[in-house]
Amino acid sequence: MRIDEFESQFIRSTREPFKFHSPEISTVAVVSDSPQSGAAQVLAASTSLLSDTPVLGKASSKVSWQLIHGELYDSVRALLNIIEDVKPDVIFVERHLKTKIEDRVIGLSNYIDALTQSCITPLVILPECEDSNMANVVRPAKEILVDSKQLVGNHNLINWALRFVVPDTKLFLSHIEDDRDFAHYINVISRIPELDTDLAEKAIRGTLLKIPEDFIDRVRSGVEKLSSDISVKGIIRLGHSIADHLDIIQKHKIDLLVVPGASQERRMLSETTYGLAMECREIPILVV
């Protein structure tokens, strides 16, 4: 019986439609470890990244910016309590909050770890620089890179990225399949005599890359219907997720990196997201 053959054919013919929904942003919290004067510079720089009126969709209300400077909290619990009171729709946070310079080589700081694990609010991790220089580093995002291995159907991630676009933004949607994982599975298949290894390799590679390609096509046509100012480009390949993304960021002079946050089940960032957040210190990273 060819039940499976036809079922596969029908599953293959289904396309995940892109559902545009601009996220509602009424309150933004900017978290800094500097005293009020220095933190104000961080706040000013942050406002250039997120405009009050989105390019796509309509703003329901004016954005209220709340500054949480370093004198307002002295522990992770205290910061979380403030965040709970402010109830922001998105949090801008300085990298390495209250961490000594010599300790900044490891991790993102306890504060950011706690924020990514304990609240589901999207987080913008600001680049590593002096407060006074923040305005030069954080600028309206003309080149945005959205990276996710689970890009297909992740409407929320793309919608958040679209909230940060400005006219003439190039939105890069990337899907990098891990080539080492792929090689491992093909190696397993090569040990199963009933399966044709060459055929399996060709079919799996083609299908793995075609699914995100189709989805990106849908996003592209959906975004183009909303605005002709925004262009969507897909980057789909087999490779190493962290190294390849760092290359893409450099090559396309990316201004904002958008990555998925902690999953509801695991309450922690994925290996790729954490790795990118660690390595990519020169540009803001939006963790959704």
Added chain:
Amino acid sequence: MVVLLALEEKIHAKKSIITGSFAIVCIFLADALHLLPIGPLVNVFNEKLSIPVYITGIEWEVIAVIVGSSLFVDITSRSGLFTWMAIKLTKASKGSPLMLLICYSLLTVLFSAFLNNVTAMIIVGSLSAVSLSKLGKSQLLLGFLLIEGFLTNVGGLLTLISSVPNIIIGQTAGITFLEFFIKSSPYVVVASIATVALGAKLYSITGHSDEDEKSEAAILIEGFDECDGISSWRFFYFSAFMFALLIALFATASSLPYLNELGLGYIALSFGILMLWAYRSEVNTFYSGLDWDLIFFFMSLFVVINVMEHAQVLALIGTGIEQIIELGARLGTAGLLLCSAAASAVTDNIPLSAVLSKILAAKGTASDSSLWWSVIFGANLGGNLTPIGSASTVVAVTLLHKHKLGVTFMEFVRRALPFAVMQLVLATAYVLLAL
């Protein structure tokens, strides 16, 4: 042999092995008892040919239709034509469960009529599972698959080539493709509508309850790409043209010069071979894709029946059938239909139709007699009573198991009974009043 065929699933033996084993024993006993006329055959050129006795008993026209049609359908399905039609209809439903049921029912009947009921069930059943899952309506899958399963056997009544019993009885009775279609189509239309209406009521399949649900479903259904399975548009159009031409030739073969002598088997085989040109370097894939179990089953079954005919076993069964027929024109016709249905529900309808057609032919039954139609309707519709009654209901049950909706034998019978009774009542009334 009939009992073992009914227990095919239980004893884990394929049909061809069962009938093949009986054919070996039958031939040997028939030779030992001098029941078969073994010796050279004389052809039209008065030449003596030495053909084995087990070859001459086979109805090669039936085999040719099955092999040719299977090849044609298998190759044509590679063009993406059938999935294109199926997805187009899915989109036309806009995602409404009731409209989806109506569209899939129409598709099931048409595919059963012009392809075969197993292929129809596989295509429409698979699509039902995928589209209902996409719509978040998987709870309706049981109802959809059962209704589609019951409709394959109704659709199998539409044309002479829709099911093997039709081919066997049609060949024996001398019913043409067009005559068959004209006589059976009114019943197929009425029974299909009644089956869908009953199914929608029993399984609470309705349209959308609100506008939000309607627009959400429409977006999800629009996500299907009917062109995904089409690798070459040229081959797609060629396949569509050949498919239409094949149906046209089947319909008119009896009135076309030369083709009326060469028969449907020649047409089916020719189209199968012509389509193979599209994949000329990989024909082995299609040869190995043929259902050899089914082909050897038919061949050995014809051998067994041939021996039974010479051993006067069919004549003996015929006296039993005669008692039913002698109940009177109306009661006899209805009795034969219901007995055929009952027998077809528990065993394969192919040996049943092969035996009954031989018996009716031996009695000199006229080709316009309603008795032929009693056997055709009974043999096809009886398959809806049990999960083993027909190949397409077996596929429906397999799909149910695949989607963790497995029903037991008795549960299937309980669910099938209202549909089978309704279809048989309609069929009996139709045969008595209209044929």
